[in-house]
Amino acid sequence: MAHDHEHHHDEHSCPSHGCCNCSDGHCHIEEEEMSWWKPVLSLALLLAGIAMSAMNLPWFQNQWVRLIWFAVAWMPTGLGVTREAIEAAREGELFSEFLLMAVASIGAFAIGEYPEAVAVMALYCIGEALQDRAVGRARDSIKSLIAFRPDQAVVIKGNQRVNVNPADVNVGDIIEVKPGQRVPIDGTLTGQAAAFDTSALTGESMPRVIETGDEVLAGMIASEGIVRIQAVRPASESAISRILRLVEEATERKAPAELFIRRFAKIYTPAVVGLAVLVVALPWLYSLAIPSFGYNFTEWLHRALIFLVISCPCALVISIPLSYFAGIGAASRRGILFKGSNYLDAIAQVDTVVFDKTGTLTTGRFAVSKVVGLTEEQVAFVAAIEQDSPHPIAQAIIDYHQPSHVAVNDLKNIAGYGISATVGGEMWLVGATRLLDQEGIGYPPELKDVVGTMVVVAIGGKYAGHIVLSDVPKQDAARAIGELNTLNINTVMLSGDRQALADEVAGQLGIGKAHGDLLPQDKVAHIEHIKQQAGQVAFVGDGINDAPVLALSDVGIAMGGLGSDMAIETADVVIQTDQPSRVADAITLGRRTRRIVTQNIAFAIIVKVLVMIIGVLGIANMWQAVFADVGVALLCVLNSLRLMRSTPGL
Secondary structure (H helix, E strand, O other): OOOOOOOOOOOOOOOOOOOEOOOOOOEOOOHHHHOOHHHHHHHHHHHHHHHHHHOOOHHHHOHHHHHHHHHHHHHHHHHHHHHHHHHHHHOOOOOOHHHHHHHHHHHHHHOOOHHHHHHHHHHHHHHHHHHHHHHHHHHHHHHHHHHHOOOOEEEEEOOEEEEEOHHHOOOOOEEEEOOOOEOOOOEEEOOOOEEEEOHHHHOOOOOEEEOOOOEEOOOOEEOOOOEEEEEOOOHHHOHHHHHHHHHHHHOOOOOHHHHHHHHHHHHHHHHHHHHHHHHHHHHHHHHHHOHHHOOOHHHHHHHHHHHHHHHOOHHHHHHHHHHHHHHHHHHHHOOEEEOOHHHHHHHOOEEEEEEEHHHHHEEEEEEEEEEEOOOHHHHHHHHHHHOOOOOHHHHHHHHHOOOOOOOEEEEEEEOOOEEEEEEOOEEEEEEOHHHHHHHOOOOOHHHHHOOOEEEEEEEOOEEEEEEEEEEEEOOOHHHHHHHHHHOOOEEEEEOOOOHHHHHHHHHHHOOOEEEOOOOHHHHHHHHHHHHHHOOEEEEEEOOOOOHHHHHHOOEEEEEOHHHOHHHHHHOOEEEOOOOOHHHHHHHHHHHHHHHHHHHHHHHHHHHHHHHHHHHHOOOOOHHHHHHHHHHHHHHHHHHHOHHHHOOOOO
16 A cells, blocks of 8 residues: 555655765755865865876975875865764764765775875765755755745735735735736635636646636736735645645655665665675685785775775665655646655556546536537527526536527426426426426437436427537546556546446547446445456545545545645645646656666666675775765766656656
C-alpha cells in the first residue's frame, strides 16, 4: 500500500545551502561557510604553490615554507569542514562525511602530500557549492509558489476602498481586484462574468471565464476589467495556502529509496572507516608473517586516505532526495500536486487506472446528443416550456436551442414526471416516459432501450418525439485514455449509470472495461477485486462521493481538487486542472523520477566501488579520488535536475 496519510516530519531534511552530512542527510555548514570566495581562494593558492614547485623557485624548496604556504591555502576550506566534523561528533554523528574529508586531508599533510591535502578540501567544497546551487534551483521552483500569494487586499467599505492584509479579510467582505492583479482570497464573483488567468494554480494557458456567483480562487489573475469578489473563506484556508501546505508537506513524506539510502549511509560510513583501518593494518600483519613483503606504512596510509575520500556517499544522499524533490516541483508547476515522494514513487508502479465517470471523464453537465421526431420549431417550443426550470436537463435543452417566443399557458410541474403546458391551444407533455404512461399515451417500445437521459414529448395526446441527452465527455478524456494505453496501463471505468450508458462512454473513449449500475459500496468491492487481479491500482475520482475508493486504492487521484476539501484530504495526488490527461503525465513523471533515481544509485555505486579497488591497489592517487567523489556527486545531481529542465509528455 502506498497510503500513509500521517506526516513524517524529518528532522534531517537539508536546507538549500551547505554541505551535506552523508551519514544522516543533516546539513551543518552554514551558507556563509559555503560562499564561493573560500574554495576559490584555496584553489588559487594551491595552483600557485604547484606552479612555484614546478618552477623550482629556490625559496619555495624549503620544507617549512612549503608547509606554511599549503597550510594557509588549506585554512579557508579545511578549518570549516574540520570544525563541522568536531561538532557532528559532539552531536553523536562521529562517522560523518566531514570526518572522512578531515582525516584524509590532515593525513595527507602528515605524509608530506601538501598539495593533495589542500586539493581534498578545495575541490570538495567547490563541488558542494555547485551541488548547493543545483539544489537551490530545485527548491526555488517550489518556493516561487509563495509569490502567487498576494500581500494585500482592497476591501470595499461603503464608498471607500481600504488596503488590508489578506489575513484581515473577513468572510462576507467585498474585495476589489484590478486587471493584472492577483486575487488575494477565495470568494464568489459578484459582478458580471469575467476572465481570469489561472495558470499560477492550474498550469492552464487559456484564461478561464468565471460566471456570476461562481467561485474565484486566490492566486488567479483578473484578465480584464475591475472585478468584485465576496470572500467565502479566510486567507489561511485559501486555495493557494492549501497548495503551499501540500507542497511543504510533500517533502516530508519519503519514498522507499530515500529511506533506504538514509539507513544505508548510517551503516556504510562507519564500515568504510573500519575498512580504511584494515587497509593499513592487514598489510602490516601480513608483513609480520612474510618479512619479504616489504611493508611501507606511508604508502598504505596513503592508500587508506584515498579509500576514505572515494567512499563518501554524498552522491547518493544528495541526488536521490533531490530527484524526488525535482519531480514534485516539476509536477506542481503543471498543476499536479503529489502529497509526498512516496506517492511519486508509487504512481510509477501503477499498472491499472480506474476512473469514476461523472465529473472525472465527463463534465457532469448534460448536453443534447440527439433529437428524434421533432421539428426545429417544436424543439424551440420545448425550450420555451422548460425556460423557467432550474433543472440541469432543462438548461441543456435551452443551451441547445433558443426558446420560442410563443405563449406558454397552464404550465404545471409534475414532480418526478415532467411538465405539462398549453402551447398554441394544444396540450404539451414534456418529461419521462412514465409521464406518458400516467396519461395513457402510447410510444414506441424501443424507447425503453435508448442509451442516455431521455425527454419524451407528447402533443395533443399523441407521442411526437424525444430528445436524448448525455453527460458530455471532457475535451481531453479520449486523449487521456489513449496516452494511458500507450503507457501499457489498463483502464477501467466505474459508474452509477446504467450499464448500457457506461459501455457507450467506455467505447467512445477507448476504455478497456466498464462497470455500471454501481452504488458507492459496489465501487469499493470492484476496487478490491481489481487489486487482487492487478498489481498497483490508481483510482481517479472527484474526491467527494468517491472518498472510500480513493482511500482504498494504492494511489488515490482527485480531479478538480482546488474546490474540494474532501479531495485534498483523501487523495494522494491532486490534479488541479481537472484534466484526465494529467493522470498519464503524473505516471510519466513518476516513472522518469524512478528511472533517474535508479540510474544515480547504480552509477554512484559502480564508479565508487571501481575507484575504491584501484585506490587500494595503489593505482589511483588522491587527486583522482577527489575528482571521483566530487565528479560522481555532480553528475548525479545534474542527472536529477533533468526533471526540472524538461519532462516529455507534460
